[in-house]
Amino acid sequence: MADLFEEYTLKNGVTLRNRVVMAPMTNYSGNDDGTVTDAEVAYYDRRSKGVGMIVTACTHVLENGKGFPRQFAGYDDKFIPSLKRVANVIHAGGAKAVLQIFHGGRRSIPEEVPNGEIVSASDVAFPDNATPRPMTTEEVKEAIKAYGETTRRAIEAGYDGVEIHGANTYLLQQFFSAHTNKRTDEYGGVIENRMRFPLEVLREVKQVAKKHAKEAFIIGYRFSPEEPEENGITMDDTIQLVDALAAEGLDYLHVSHMEFFTKPHRFTGDKEKTRVQLLIETINGRTALIGVGSIYSFDDAVKALETGVDLVALGRELLIEPDWVQKAQENPSSIRTEMDMSMQKELAIPDPMWEALKRPNWIPGMKA
Numbered sequence: 365m366a367d368l369f370e371e372y373t374l375k376n377g378v379t380l381r382n383r384v385v386m387a388p389m390t391n392y393s394g395n396d397d398g399t400v401t402d403a404e405v406a407y408y409d410r411r412s413k414g415v416g417m418i419v420t421a422c423t424h425v426l427e428n429g430k431g432f433p434r435q436f437a438g439y440d441d442k443f444i445p446s447l448k449r450v451a452n453v454i455h456a457g458g459a460k461a462v463l464q465i466f467h468g469g470r471r472s473i474p475e476e477v478p479n480g481e482i483v484s485a486s487d488v489a490f491p492d493n494a495t496p497r498p499m500t501t502e503e504v505k506e507a508i509k510a511y512g513e514t515t516r517r518a519i520e521a522g523y524d525g526v527e528i529h530g531a532n533t534y535l536l537q538q539f540f541s542a543h544t545n546k547r548t549d550e551y552g553g554v555i556e557n558r559m560r561f562p563l564e565v566l567r568e569v570k571q572v573a574k575k576h577a578k579e580a581f582i583i584g585y586r587f588s589p590e591e592p593e594e595n596g597i598t599m600d601d602t603i604q605l606v607d608a609l610a611a612e613g614l615d616y617l618h619v620s621h622m623e624f625f626t627k628p629h630r631f632t633g634d635k636e637k638t639r640v641q642l643l644i645e646t647i648n649g650r651t652a653l654i655g656v657g658s659i660y661s662f663d664d665a666v667k668a669l670e671t672g673v674d675l676v677a678l679g680r681e682l683l684i685e686p687d688w689v690q691k692a693q694e695n696p697s698s699i700r701t702e703m704d705m706s707m708q709k710e711l712a713i714p715d716p717m718w719e720a721l722k723r724p725n726w727i728p729g730m731k732a
């Protein structure tokens with residue numbers, strides 16, 4: 365049986381010191397000019413000493429893709445020194461550093477993008493946000509290049525890899541989903557066309573890595589398995605996408621959902637299997653799978669790894685317990701699984717993030 369603390373070697377030959385990954389988490393704590401703050405650097409420093417790999421908060425690849433207030437930016441070469449600060453501090457702790465690259469699409473913030481204009485696959489608004497302008501075919505091709513350019517910046521800033529953010533209803537997912545993609549060009553319509561943008565982004569990122577990276581570079585892709593909307597993504601759609609991504613070749617796929625052991629809601633196949641089981645069957649050893657979702661205790665993580673996933677990601681639990689790996693190795697019962705409201709400073713959680721985490725029912729033990 366796999367051991368959480370044994371090394372894991374990705375397809376490209378890069379070895380992680382263990383199988384625990386820090387899930388990407390936006391921290392709302394950058395500077396107004398898009399650079400990272402000292403508080404963000406300290407937050408990563410605090411979490412870099414145990415896990416095998418850290419996937420950073422998402423960074424926008426185009427100026428009009430800013431999806432969060434105080435998000436740190438990756439759309440221009442002027443941000444390379446800022447991006448480098450995060451990579452350096454993660455490396456100092458001994459973890460691999462992966463930059464999550466992203467565009468908010470219809471969920472971008474109108475007040476914080478040029479001319480207040482947000483873009484998406486089609487003019488389908490996200491609830492309570494402005495209606496996006498559909499991107500021209502030319503703009504889609506420019507966006508693909510932008511994911512590549514931010515990958516080059518990640519390489520220059522010293523990252524070990526990038527994770528393409530195709531999950532959580534942002535731009536790439538907006539193209540893949542028939543709920544948000546009503547296009548009639550080659551990027552819309554049948555599923556083969558709706559997958560075109562994600563697949564072309566992956567190809568571009570791979571090409572850029574081949575051209576610019578001097579050492580093996582990690583390329584991952586994150587996806588959300590299902591959407592609740594009538595025309596939204598089903599598990600059947602996701603299996604097709606995952607199969608196509610695995611066929612292209614990449615170092616890992618990373619599912620995004622809040623519960624590790626959930627079963628598919630909308631699926632024509634065997635609904636008794638968990639999503640993770642279905643994904644493992646589809647991937648069939650072609651690449652690694654990272655599983656995630658409400659893993660808090662050591663036992664939770666062991667049970668997750670027993671399903672056959674290659675790597676287990678922890679998000680909220682690493683906010684609560686930055687020393688999770690060290691404690692899991694030495695004394696698992698000492699792992700805290702609820703937020704201690706008196707420990708913000710010791711946990712190195714920046715003020716704006718701390719306030720944002722007070723959203724009801726989000727972080728166990730977090731109080732308003």
Ligand SMILES: Cc1cc2nc3c(=O)[nH]c(=O)nc-3n(C[C@H](O)[C@H](O)[C@H](O)COP(=O)(O)O)c2cc1C
Nearest residue numbers: 387388389390421422621622657658659678679680
């Ligand atoms: C504060 C916060 C910020 C997040 N930001 C991102 C993000 O930038 N990119 C992403 O793919 N997922 C993001 N997520 C989702 C997490 O990566 C993870 O999938 C989710 O929290 C479930 O894992 P957990 O139960 O271990 O927290 C965020 C989650 C939290 C709690």
